[in-house]
Amino acid sequence: MAIRNVRLEGDPILRKKSKEVKEITPKIRVLIDDMLETMYEKDGVGLAAPQVGILKRIVVIDVGDGPIVMVNPRIVREEGTQTGDEGCISVPGKAGQVTRPNDVTVRFMDENGEHYELDGTELLARAICHECDHLEGKLYVDLVEGGLHEVTAEEEE
Numbered sequence: 001m002a003i004r005n006v007r008l009e010g011d012p013i014l015r016k017k018s019k020e021v022k023e024i025t026p027k028i029r030v031l032i033d034d035m036l037e038t039m040y041e042k043d044g045v046g047l048a049a050p051q052v053g054i055l056k057r058i059v060v061i062d063v064g065d066g067p068i069v070m071v072n073p074r075i076v077r078e079e080g081t082q083t084g085d086e087g088c089i090s091v092p093g094k095a096g097q098v099t100r101p102n103d104v105t106v107r108f109m110d111e112n113g114e115h116y117e118l119d120g121t122e123l124l125a126r127a128i129c130h131e132c133d134h135l136e137g138k139l140y141v142d143l144v145e146g147g148l149h150e151v152t153a154e155e156e157e
Contacts, residue, residue, distance in 0.1 A: 001033045003041050004052035009091045009139060018048075018055045018135040021071050024113045028058070032069055032111050035060045044089045046127040048134030051090050059131035063123045070108035073132055077105035082122060086130065086140050087151060095151045096144030100129045 007014055021028060031054060039047040039060055049058040061068045080102030087095040104125045107117050120128050130140055141148065 001030075001037045004034050004038045006038065006042060006047075006051055006089050007053055009088075009141065011090075013050055013053055013055065014090060014134070014139060015137045016050065016055055017137050018050055018057045020057050021109075024071065024109070024111060028056070028071075029111055031056070032058060032060065032071075036062075036067055036069075039089070042089045045123070046131040047089060048131045050134050050137070057135050059128075059135070061124070061127045061131060063127055065124075068118070069111045070106065070128075070131075071110065071113075073106050073108040073128070073135070075104050075106050075128065075132055076117075077103075078129075079103040082126065083145070084126065085151075086126065086144075088130070088140055091139065091141060091148075093150060094141075094148040096141065096148045097146055098126075098140055098143045099145065100126045104128050106132070 035047050045063050046061040049056045057072045059070045078101035082102040083099040085095045086098040103121050105119050106128050
């Protein structure tokens, strides 16, 4: 496993739409392992493949309950709303208020090609939406209400 370089806001790759993963290859498994290691190294709760320069529909998330690997995630249900501070590994030192669904259902494959459906609420729902936005070339800064503010390392998610 290796720590990958994280692309920062302003890098054009972050604004491109990712391509579907056709099959889980050894190279994809290495990418997933590297993404997990990079996410933990950067103290993030999620990371999408475009953030490490790979335009593949892969995200990893860990909101404190252990890692979730999602290949080709697709949100199929959204309910309720929540507004809260959100940050991003690709926009270091900044955060802003974003309104997201409070409950979501997402369908995806795991790193073994098994299909799953997962319900997420609160922080997990926020992380799923945030990371899936990355796959569409969208950043949370596009949704911020009232502008960004500086955060210290202790406050970042």
